[in-house]
Amino acid sequence: SQQGEEDPQALSIQEGENATMNCSYKTSINNLQWYRQNSGRGLVHLILIRSNEREKHSGRLRVTLDTSKKSSSLLITASRAADTASYFCATDAQNTGFQKLVFGTGTRLLVSP
């Protein structure tokens, strides 16, 4: 399968704690993106990091990218109950003229009040 792998598959934390999710992928990439999905709904784009970037921040989100290890991590700081969702990484492969993302298997995050 071309899918990336994410771990953990599920994560349960308390409000106020930090949540870290990891993603590994298989091919050379142009960029890596993180998306959130609330149950049964569409995906919402969170953050995009390009292959020449190592770290990126957006509000409470911090993403790192290690292209030598083909891995990325997403850190959500000071989690809230509203952060409860599934989180997916998605890679945009190099040397393609078209738009195709390969999604990871996802991490289900549960944030308890």
Add this chain to the structure above:
Amino acid sequence: KAGVTQTPRYLIKTRGQQVTLSCSPISGHRSVSWYQQTPGQGLQFLFEYFSETQRNKGNFPGRFSGRQFSNSRSEMNVSTLELGDSALYLCASSLSRGSPLHFGNGTRLTVT
């Protein structure tokens, strides 16, 4: 600006029937992609259209097809439905190559 709109939201069909799903992208977005999401296989790329041309297709049988109209609206069609086609079908639009995808809320297809 209106988001990506998918219709219908839910569909129940019988094996052997065919189905057409519709997607209206964000105004100005010319790239429309389709993904299938199932518990077992996760999110799988179906195809991408740009300016009415299919630029790439995922590893799905020929029963899955699509098209894009001059106003960028897109449809996908699944013929001779099988039980395994039950899934959430997601449409996404983007402004350009390499920019984030904007997803609709999907069409939940159940095949009985």
